[in-house]
Amino acid sequence: MSVTSVPGFAASGVACGIKSSGVPDLALVATTNRKPVPAAGVFTTNLACAAPVQVSRAHLASGHSAAVILNSGNANAATGEYGRGVAKEMCSLVAAPLGVGTEDVLVCSTGLIGIPMSIDPIAAGIPGLVANLGTDATAGESAAQAILTTDTVRKESFISSNGFCVGAMAKGAAMLAPAMATMLAVIVTDAVATPDLLKQALAYGVRDSFNMLLVDGAMSTNDTVLLLANGSSNVNTNTKSRATAFMDAIGETCAQLSVAMAADAEGATKLATIVVRGARTESDARQAARSVAASQLVQCSLYGSDPYWGRVLSELGASGATFDPERTTISYNSVTVCRNGVAAAHDEIALAQTMGQREILIECNLQAGDKSATMHFTDLSHAYIDENAATS
Structure with a gap:
């Protein structure tokens, strides 16, 4: 329709x-x-x-x-x-x-x-x-x-x-x-x-x-x-x-x-959603989400089905949002991989299985306020580069 x-x-x-x-x-x-x-x-x-x-x-x-x-x-x-x-x-x-x-x-x-x-x-x-x-x-x-x-x-x-x-x-x-x-x-x-x-x-x-x-x-x-x-x-x-x-x-x-x-993004194998919660302001939440989504390193990690939370935390810190990294929690597909800014024990095998799915959810809680933002993005694949290496 x-x-x-x-x-x-x-x-x-x-x-x-x-x-x-x-x-x-x-x-x-x-x-x-x-x-x-x-x-x-x-x-x-x-x-x-x-x-x-x-x-x-x-x-x-x-x-x-x-x-x-x-x-x-x-x-x-x-x-x-x-x-x-x-x-x-x-x-x-x-x-x-x-x-x-x-x-x-x-x-x-x-x-x-x-x-x-x-x-x-x-x-x-x-x-x-x-x-x-x-x-x-x-x-x-x-x-x-x-x-x-x-x-x-x-x-x-x-x-x-x-x-x-x-x-x-x-x-x-x-x-x-x-x-x-x-x-x-x-x-x-x-x-x-x-x-x-x-x-x-x-x-x-x-x-x-x-x-x-x-x-x-x-x-x-x-x-x-x-x-x-x-x-x-x-x-x-x-x-x-x-x-x-x-x-x-x-x-x-x-x-x-x-x-x-x-x-339907060119060459994408993963459709990712980044949800930032606990931001001090709405602007901070949007900046933080955008910084993660725009990171080619994060996008490459997704292509490799790697829940590399360190790259996410780094992008949050570089976003300009005001928060304490040592109070931050990060999860992939509802599995917490970072708590209070350091690695959190989790079932790596179970998480690895979910990372093979097409849709990936990354959630970050900055614990600095009550504002949130959601952004959709994709991974960065070889197919995308092939598609855009020439005039398109």
């Missing part, structure tokens, strides 16, 4: 020829009535942001959108004024058959950086893209498939709660780092919501999901999360309780997508 599971939204995906392999590479999500609806977006904080990011930011100034066009196979990043022209033309070419303004269309791109993207295959593919717009599951799946790059599976989500529903599709398998991942996500809902609430909901949802996800520490030029609300459920979010329920639904959607991205 995906974006088309939400009443009032349609989607499609086609192969237009951006990718030489001939696989789907152009997607569209649009309102079924072809009218702009409240919308919001969160984008990369990379100063070298791509042309589609710049164009979508400008188009979202109105707080409304009717459609999102997405391509894979070329990031349209580091392409200067030419690239901005291509991004704008993509919006114009979709706007015309939909009967909306160019500024009512948002645009996303993902793929190789620094390669000028021709508008020709996109222009040729858009008529079929619009004609194929559908509201069934197949249409949603085709759109989700068309935005993938090195991903091996589609990332989709659907939640129905409190009388409204939320559907989403996303891509992302590498260059995943805090402050947004190399990812695209389109989230749609039939709730009644203002652009301001959508902004708040996205900020809330992204904070503990995409912004607490790390694979290789690289921040992309194209990160984009978009949220559109068509209000077709007639469920208003204008009370505190309903607004909270709506924000929680967006948060859960973002969480589902971010975990799916980590699980």
Whole structure:
């Protein structure tokens, strides 16, 4: 279930020829009535942001959108004024058959950086893209498939709660780092919501999901999360309780997508979760979790199925968080391996068996306060290096 599971939204995906392999590479999500609806977006904080990011930011100034066009196979990043022209033309070419303004269309791109993207295959593919717009599951799946790059599976989500529903599709398998991942996500809902609430909901949802996800520490030029609300459920979010329920639904959607991205990370053999508890402040908790997740030594230990807690303690100490290492406890898969900053006796054979599992849980208690943070990351494998040793 995906974006088309939400009443009032349609989607499609086609192969237009951006990718030489001939696989789907152009997607569209649009309102079924072809009218702009409240919308919001969160984008990369990379100063070298791509042309589609710049164009979508400008188009979202109105707080409304009717459609999102997405391509894979070329990031349209580091392409200067030419690239901005291509991004704008993509919006114009979709706007015309939909009967909306160019500024009512948002645009996303993902793929190789620094390669000028021709508008020709996109222009040729858009008529079929619009004609194929559908509201069934197949249409949603085709759109989700068309935005993938090195991903091996589609990332989709659907939640129905409190009388409204939320559907989403996303891509992302590498260059995943805090402050947004190399990812695209389109989230749609039939709730009644203002652009301001959508902004708040996205900020809330992204904070503990995409912004607490790390694979290789690289921040992309194209990160984009978009949220559109068509209000077709007639469920208003204008009370505190309903607004909270709506924000929680967006948060859960973002969480589902971010975990799916980590699980599909390039070359990953382990999906790890680091939970830091007992921090003095929330900032300390997040810093400590991020420091552990970003450590290539910790990532390599995971690849080797080695519960090397010394590397974890070292990263905690280097994180900038305020705590006493000699009061710190560390565990792997609920087995305590470090207590009060020194090695703790444990069943090494039993722990070694659990370390062979795909999912690994690392828990750290700093015993300096009551704040906590959770972050998802992966191991660092030979396959990841092979995948990224050349342009990708």
